[in-house]
């Protein structure tokens with residue numbers, strides 16, 4: 001028979017193991033730190049927008065994503081299919097909000113640190129082959145993104161179906177990956193991304209954002225997408 005002390009220790013071990021299992025399953029999403037200061041992107045995007053956008057808007061998507069996943073786990077445990085189905089719109093919206101913004105922060109960098117500069121690389125060659133020039137590409141992205149009715153994103157993607165670059169838009173927080181594309185560069189067309197700086201002149205935000213594109217990051221995403229496609 002176990003002593004009281006041994007029994008207590010065993011119970012603690014069991015609790016720790018159970019807690020570890022729960023922890024492994026219930027890993028929470030977190031807002032990634034920016035690689036740069038809030039004022040890095042000025043004057044294209046102000047520090048005020050960056051603080052709100054990163055610390056409040058992105059944080060809200062992450063908090064709501066974690067809450068939705070918790071509800072989904074409970075619904076799954078209860079074998080409640082109706083509840084699981086009802087949670088899908090919230091999962092789609094908040095997962096997209098987290099994933100899209102995580103890409104967006106990496107896609108940007110200040111002008112003084114190389115923003116807007118696309119040097120010779122496979123991506124530059126692919127852009128010039130398909131669109132003629134970076135200016136033509138940016139005009140196409142801007143035109144398509146400006147045509148979004150309501151909120152959404154403009155994307156430069158790698159389209160595995162055609163093994164080439166593509167320009168698409170997604171509504172609300174829908175992910176490019178959810179429609180089969182590999183996102184390379186995202187342009188956030190939500191009002192929260194520009195309104196404090198540009199008011200209703202959205203076209204100026206779209207025009208200026210190319211000055212702070214981190215082409216090094218975009219090119220790395222392109223290289224990875226092409227390599228994965230060739231290996232498939």
Ligand SMILES: [Fe+2]
Nearest residue numbers: 057188190193
């Ligand atoms: Fe946003």
